[in-house]
Amino acid sequence: MTVQQISIFIENSAGRLAEATSALGAAGVNIRALSLAETSDFGILRLIVDRTDLAKEVLTKGGFTVDKTDVVAIQVPDRPMGLGTILNVLDVEGIAVEYLYAFIERCGDHAVIIFRFDNCFQAIAALTAQGIEILSAKEVSEM
Numbered sequence: 707m708t709v710q711q712i713s714i715f716i717e718n719s720a721g722r723l724a725e726a727t728s729a730l731g732a733a734g735v736n737i738r739a740l741s742l743a744e745t746s747d748f749g750i751l752r753l754i755v756d757r758t759d760l761a762k763e764v765l766t767k768g769g770f771t772v773d774k775t776d777v778v779a780i781q782v783p784d785r786p787m788g789l790g791t792i793l794n795v796l797d798v799e800g801i802a803v804e805y806l807y808a809f810i811e812r813c814g815d816h817a818v819i820i821f822r823f824d825n826c827f828q829a830i831a832a833l834t835a836q837g838i839e840i841l842s843a844k845e846v847s848e849m
Contacts, residue, residue, distance in 0.1 A: 708776035708826050709843045710758045714751040715771040718744060726751060726770060733764040738849065739820055741807035752807070754779075754820060756847050776826050779809065779841040780833065781816040789819070792838060799832040801825060809849070818849070 716722045723742070730737065730753075739754040755761045758774060765772045782788045796803060802824040809818035818841065823829040830840055 707840045707842045709779050709846050711775045711777045712753045712761050713773045716749045716751055718748055729764050729768045730761055735761045739809040778821045778826055779846045780819055781839040782819050784815055784817045795832055795836050801829045
């Protein structure tokens with residue numbers, strides 16, 4: 707149960723981020739979660755959107771370099787050690803977290819965090835074996 711994420715490579719120049727998000731908005735694409743990381747020359751905007759294929763098409767036509775990546779949406783108990791418990795399961799299994807970021811919505815008494823792993827399917831198997839709930843792409847898009 708992975709979710710598709712869009713990664714957009716954006717030059718570090720005034721207005722470029724606004725161009726990307728405005729293009730998505732004009733196409734009726736809703737941004738559900740995001741992360742922005744930057745270097746001195748460019749940034750990487752990672753998005754979970756409601757219509758991945760349309761978003762990629764619109765951004766590519768707008769001159770952006772876009773890639774799709776599989777990530778995992780995990781319900782994390784919203785309490786002390788909620789995230790720690792999940793990270794400990796991954797550590798025991800030797801699974802590396804490449805990056806993570808929070809989802810905009812909550813799911814009951816849980817936060818939703820987007821994870822990118824070195825091995826998504828091994829991570830999903832290890833976490834579900836411990837009773838940790840992984841959200842499907844459909845569940846994420848309906849939040």
